[in-house]
Amino acid sequence: MVENRPLLTFFQHTILIFGVLLVVFPVYIAFVASTHEGRALTSGMLPLLPGNRMIENYNTILFGGMRQAGGVPVALMLFNSMVMALSIAVGKIAISLISAFAVVYFRFPFRMLAFWIIFITLMLPVEVRILPTFEVVANLGMLNSYAGLSIPLIASATATFLFRQFFLTVPDELTEAARIDGATPFQFFKDILLPLSRTNIAAIFVIMFIYGWNQYLWPLLITTDPSFTTIVMGIQRMVTVAEGQPQWHLAMATATLALLPPVLVVIVMQRLFVKGLVETEK
């Protein structure tokens, strides 16, 4: 900025630091809680620094699970979440790429109809059709399965739109050169369009992975078998127990584990992710 106002700069940093604290504090507290033994938390003394029970707590939760919440090992939950998140991310990307390709590069009857059908999904989040969707999945025998967890969530309009937008910016001449070179539409897609889409694919992958990992309502609905619990939905069981207080240290350990993978992905792929996010919504 043009002016040099030290007071303003100080103020800026203060606000930003406050913002960072606000953001980080809950996570920090959760982590701290996860490293103490249960009694330390309920004794009325509130720890602000990490304790020394980190390994034990995480061990218990990962491989033993919380007794009160059904005793499902969190390691299994992590695995389920990973399978679900990856399936959703990969599935969404694959489907959206080919759909966008079809919509942009071909002219055929019903094209606009197909486009609108895809578009409608933006207006139908699962929350507005809870029961009927559950029924459909149940009727198809997809309850308590990885397929049921992921397939109903992979028809994404946002990814399709993003790829469509990107394809529209690819110069026509590249397509013409490819046609003259003798490429079939499929070869054009594989040899030219896909490599050019690499950054977009990576950005969308980050967003979709987080979306998939953080799914809550859907896994809740369709899994009754505890061995299909995902970690994000599993938290709820640990925190709202019928008798007595929840075992907070274990619950917080689970919470920490639940938020770790997406946070890591975001931090590592930050630039890509931000670009993808801002582009998607345009």
Add this chain to the structure above:
Amino acid sequence: MADIAIKNVTKSYGSTKVIHGVSIDIRDGELIVIVGPSGCGKSTLLRMVAGLEEITGGEVSIGGRVVNRLEPKDRDIAMVFQNYALYPHMSVYDNMAYGLKISGMPKADIETRVAKAAKMLELSELLQRKPRQLSGGQRQRVAMGRAIVRDPAAFLFDEPLSNLDAKLRVQMRLEIRQLQRELGTTSLYVTHDQVEAMTLADRLVVMNAGVAEQIATPLEVYHHPASIFVASFIGSPAMNFLRGKVADDGESIALSQGSPLRSEGVHLSTHAGREVTIGMRPEHLAIVPDTQADLRLVVRIVETLGADTLAHGHLVGASGDRAGFVVDGVGSTIAVRLPGNAAIREGETLPLRVADGSLHLFDPEGGKRLVDL
């Protein structure tokens, strides 16, 4: 190697006709240049030959085969695009090899062909680079390399030099000319630059508003333009156009203002009494003693180019008055090209004479050539 026959080709978008029945016969090994202003339809025509645009009417044959319904890849052609159209994520080698790879050619053959083309175009050192690491001229060469390796029946060039700076353009057009001669491949080349057209073409096709106004060799087009449009488009600075009239006996022509222009060798009984547009090129006017002058030019602007001097101004009669001259064209000025060392001052009156055999008479309505004198 093949000839290309374009027979009465038309193109319409919906009810709008943009190309009105163009016919060109291109002989095997010829370099034909289609030249014309933006929007005249030259690129559309080229793309119809390539198979990138539907042919609304008429027929295109390559090597004797009618290709109207064939996909570009089945027409045995290769195209060089204005924006190069190189695949950004592939190396120079892969760009050139892509078409061959798809057609299933064995790897060794591909390598030989690409190496040969690269050598011809001086790209051998750059084969592993990506397009973004190349200069404009290098990219254009890669685009040409991609066309050359396919060894097609014909090359199609779509304004390939338009994106290059002036100096590079001059150099590249010589290279293209040389290359085409060496390879002997029939070529169809589109440009809006008339200098490029004149230097490259075996024959020119001058197009205007979807119509091919003249198809002839460069010199023919220069000396005997078929219409006012062709005459004004080819040659720089542009031809001067004055209004005049053929005498009632057809034995002389005069300018609109009345002063006589030429009578020796004028036998125009067929056009007797007719109003005409008279064209004369700036380079065919010379300064003469006043008694021999056909025209008198009062100089308004002098452009000193070093090798030439261009003087622009308006015409005056023998008595020095401006009335009566009708000059077509921007600014209604006449231009004359003089030697570089001619010291001309603004406001000077130059007595000028048109060289023999350099008058072009056109029909003012429709612009068609009537006769060259």
Add this chain to the structure above:
Amino acid sequence: MHKRVTFKGFAFPLALLAPQLLVTLIFFIWPAGQALYQSVLRQDPFGLRTTFVGLANFRRLFADSLYLNSFQITIFFSIAVTVLGLVLALLFAVMADRVIKGANGYKTMLILPYAVAPAIAGVLWWFMFNPSIGILAYAARGLGYNWNHQTNGGDAMTLVIIAAVWKQISYNFLFFLAGLQAIPKSLIEAAAIDGAGPWKRFWSIVFPLLSPTTFFLLVVNVVYAFFDTFGVIHATTSGGPGQSTNILVYKVYTDGFIGMNLGSSAAQSVILMGIVILLTTIQFRYIERRVQY
């Protein structure tokens, strides 16, 4: 809308679209249609017969004080979440836009909550505000306030609002930041030369130019507050205490899934659908216009 250069074909593109269309039809359109259909039916108490009842389910809902209460709470909740979320995010974005040192570090930290699921966010704040062992409840008691979200509806609502806002700050922040960085520096410099101080510059130039982004985020945040916050409620207050945090999307779940009241749940779903369609249409209409400038 589409490219000038296209490939020919009919079966091939349709085959490409088939997977997405199939999943959409089976898992989106069909259930939505079912919801519409079920919303005009009523099941008898034994689940043996269903009768067509027209708009009776809807009329019943709007006469139901619990439903109206839920509606009210949801509106309050979404306004609070939206306003807080936007104001805080804008503040952070403006600050982050202007600092030179450490901008990237701040940015990385501030986008953290985006990666956290709403349910987890809820649980984290739930823990911190836990009346017996929560550190923030402890701090509140120190200030003289007896925090208990398990008995006090207002506390519960505050809790879920904070959790929801916390989670959404990153998203808003990123968009505001992008919007700010798209404002040509020359405009701001011109204003500075004209004598406007930072405060004035912000309100007369930056904020108006940011309005497309603001409007966009407004709609997104409202949609978020209405729908994506299910996890926050379910993992913490379960709609309570009493009905104080029973937002619409949570009520649909309890009435339908737990209470097994098909007709009512379907009718509620349809109403929610209407709201989403309205909001999304506004969003797209407006964006279309925005793109034109």
